[in-house]
Amino acid sequence: MKIATYIISITALVICVFNVSKIDFQAPLQNESFTALITAIAAACAILIASLLRISKKVDRVVKTKV
Numbered sequence: 001m002k003i004a005t006y007i008i009s010i011t012a013l014v015i016c017v018f019n020v021s022k023i024d025f026q027a028p029l030q031n032e033s034f035t036a037l038i039t040a041i042a043a044a045c046a047i048l049i050a051s052l053l054r055i056s057k058k059v060d061r062v063v064k065t066k067v
Helices: 002-022 031-066
Strands: none
Touching: 002 031
16 A cells, blocks of 8 residues: 555656646646646645555554554
8 A cells, every 4th residue: 555655646746747837827727727737736636645645554553553
C-alpha cells in the first residue's frame, strides 16, 4: 500500500506540473486553460488524499504497537 500511494503521488505531481504549464495566466478561465486548471486542482487533491492515506496507515501502525 505504501508503494502504491507513492506511485499515485508521483503520477499526480507529474500531471499537476504538466497542467500548470498549460494554464494561460492572462485568461485562466478560458477554453483549454480552464480544463488545465481543473485537472491541476484534481491532481493536487489526489496528492492530498494519498498523503492522508499514508499518514493514517502510519498512525494505525503506531496505535496497534502501543496496544
